[in-house]
Amino acid sequence: MDIIEVDSVRKSYGDIEAVAGISLHVGEGEVVALLGPNGAGKTTTVEILEGYRRRDSGSVSVLGMDPWRAGSAFRSRVGLVLQECALPPGLTVMELLTLYASYYEHARSPKEVLGLVGLEGVEGMRVRKLSGGQQRRIDLALALIGDPALIFLDEPTTGFDPGARRSAWDIVKGMQSIGKTVVLTTHYMDEAYALANRLYIIAKGSVVEEGTPDAIIQRSQRRTRITFSHGDTQALPPVDGEVQKEGGSVVVETDAPLKALHAITGWAIANTVNIENLEVKNPSLEDVYLELTNA
Amino acid sequence: MHNLRKLLRQIQFEQRAFWRNPASAVFTFVFPVIILVVLGNVNSHAHFRVGAHSYTYDDYLAPAMSAYGIISATFVSLAMILSIRRDSGVLKRFQGTPLGSTMFIVSILISSLINVIIMMVLTIGLGMISLGVHFPANMLETVAIMLFGAVCFAGLGVAMAAFIPNSDAAPAIVNGIFFPIAFISGIFFPISSTSILGRIGNFFPISHYSTAVFDAYNPIGTAPSVAGSDVLILAVWGLVGILFAIRRFKWEPSRR
Incomplete structure (x- = not known):
């Protein structure tokens, strides 16, 4: 009991x-x-x-x-x-x-x-x-x-x-x-x-x-966010997920973070593109919480 | 055995908490003592008559100050301590332990009765030493009536705490009630019971208490014995206080 x-x-x-x-x-x-x-x-x-x-x-x-x-x-x-x-x-x-x-x-x-x-x-x-x-x-x-x-x-x-x-x-x-x-x-x-x-x-x-x-x-089915500083979205390789520009950074929301990251970094090295401030953020409890409690 | 140990510890706690709070200890004890010594020495040659008997002011003041001090150690002190503790959440914290509300209340009542006994010794002793007032003629009756009143005013003090909205208001409310009634009840100076003030005062328990204490104390040995009506009125007030305290006492701060 x-x-x-x-x-x-x-x-x-x-x-x-x-x-x-x-x-x-x-x-x-x-x-x-x-x-x-x-x-x-x-x-x-x-x-x-x-x-x-x-x-x-x-x-x-x-x-x-x-x-x-x-x-x-x-x-x-x-x-x-x-x-x-x-x-x-x-x-x-x-x-x-x-x-x-x-x-x-x-x-x-x-x-x-x-x-x-x-x-x-x-x-x-x-x-x-x-x-x-x-x-x-x-x-x-x-x-x-x-x-x-x-x-x-x-x-x-x-x-x-x-x-x-x-x-x-x-x-x-x-x-x-x-x-x-x-x-x-x-x-x-x-x-x-x-x-x-x-x-x-x-x-x-x-x-x-x-x-x-x-x-x-x-x-909550929230997706992993990959962000990095990069001026131009057009030059990016195709990735599995949603790609957005927020200010000077690119935000990729994806269910397959490993693949997406591999595509991005592979592309960057192959094309000697210097991407800065690379960040991978798992969905946090805070995101879920705010979504649930603001409803 | 466990309960007895619990009770003794809790009384010890109450005593420590009381004496280590300078404001409560000073206000309760120093004030009646100063009034007794100062007013007594200033007016020591004044005489007045009660019925067929003539008294000095000091004979009058010493028992009245015992009554005043006892009310201060019960009614005033309990109303203050309980409302302050309730407001700060200390009571709620106690309520969450296996101590039990009965044990808590009994302990704080016993602790204030200990203060009452100290007050009795102090005021009677100072009356004798400083003002030359005689030892109470009937010691047993004096102690009995003093303690009986202490219980009644303790009940009223616990009841009073239920009326006080928050601890900031406690001193103003408690003293705002106590002082004027003590004054019109003839605690500091005799007030004729047929005057308007005297009649208003007679509604409240303080005048009956101080009269009963005076009659028992009987410093010159010629006062009438304690009137049953005074004891009865005191008992009714005390009973109302105790019943009200049981029904309305709150453990938690009222913030909602």
């Missing part, structure tokens, strides 16, 4: 339907991303799974329980990082971790979770003295301290600099390697691509696409 099973869930706030019939499932040990623009219904969906919100209709099972009705038995097996990081400012890191550890029967040690989030040596510091990124990591450490089977991360790296982002990704990958199931929301394509085994693209409260990142790209 899957760890999360969601069927046709709906949730409205007044006249606005935030979640308009979402179905999804998450298997044990998977990292699943809910990807979508702001206001797509990701957070509402996750908060229904976390037990913060009550669905209007549909069925939800998380760890075999209904999160809205399940009490501390559910809470003790789930770790949460909410969209906004809120920690009591006056406590030291150690005091906060020890406090949270006391809520769980089988807690990990504060030292261990600080190691997991890569924040050793701040034990004695007051929370208010930590940087925003450090507080976010403490938030993550709190989510891990109860040794949960399932972890929800709601936009875990929003506002991070690129370095902090990479290390947060490493932490998430680390969680997966110790057997945790992770559900995360993000509006960053690269994040979903780097972390998720599977993803659900959500727009306007509905799932518009799901699968592994590569499968989604493949299914």
Whole structure:
């Protein structure tokens, strides 16, 4: 049985339907991303799974329980990082971790979770003295301290600099390697691509696409783009695909990139044509995402 | 055993969070102490009569300041802390743990009762040392009525938090309600209960609380015993507060 099973869930706030019939499932040990623009219904969906919100209709099972009705038995097996990081400012890191550890029967040690989030040596510091990124990591450490089977991360790296982002990704990958199931929301394509085994693209409260990142790209039937600087299209050899001029460059969109590239480079060498800025770009998740979410 | 340990840890957390926030600790404790010492010493020769008995101002002020301090440590403090924590998302974060909402509320109530006891010792002690006010005539009754009021005002404080839209508004709303009512309830100076201000004040629980505390404290040993009507009105307010708190308390910031 899957760890999360969601069927046709709906949730409205007044006249606005935030979640308009979402179905999804998450298997044990998977990292699943809910990807979508702001206001797509990701957070509402996750908060229904976390037990913060009550669905209007549909069925939800998380760890075999209904999160809205399940009490501390559910809470003790789930770790949460909410969209906004809120920690009591006056406590030291150690005091906060020890406090949270006391809520769980089988807690990990504060030292261990600080190691997991890569924040050793701040034990004695007051929370208010930590940087925003450090507080976010403490938030993550709190989510891990109860040794949960399932972890929800709601936009875990929003506002991070690129370095902090990479290390947060490493932490998430680390969680997966110790057997945790992770559900995360993000509006960053690269994040979903780097972390998720599977993803659900959500727009306007509905799932518009799901699968592994590569499968989604493949299914979109987008073609590989080959671009290079060259003044004149007329002189080009015939290639299998669509040839366009964009400014001073030539763009070839093709389903057979290897053949096309071979034709172009062969022609260039044979005719001693100097082509510059040669670039081959596979269809990206971003292209697919923009296409799906703008629809 | 696990639950007891959880409770003690959570109370310890509440105490740390309180004392390490200078604004809350100072506002709650320093203010009543300063009023007690300053007003008491400035007006120490004033006399007035309640019924057939004559009192000095200091005899009047010391128990009133205990009442004031206790309300400050319960109603004011809880309304502030809870609305600030709700707004910043700390409450929501707690709600996502197996701590449980009952355990959370019980802990913060016990923590504020610890502050109430400190406040009792501080105000009664300072009244004796600084103003020469007598030790309460009936200590047990005094402590009982003080704690009873503390529970009622704690309930009202939790209920108040449900009314506060966001944490920026909290100090203005809470103090804007507390100070004027404390004033017309005769906390700082005696106000005749037949005057217009006195009649308005009598609608609220503060005047009944300070009267009950005064009657129990009875610094010169001739005051009437605590009136049942004062205790009853206090109990009704407290009960309404507690019921309202249970029904309307919110854990999440209202941003939608």
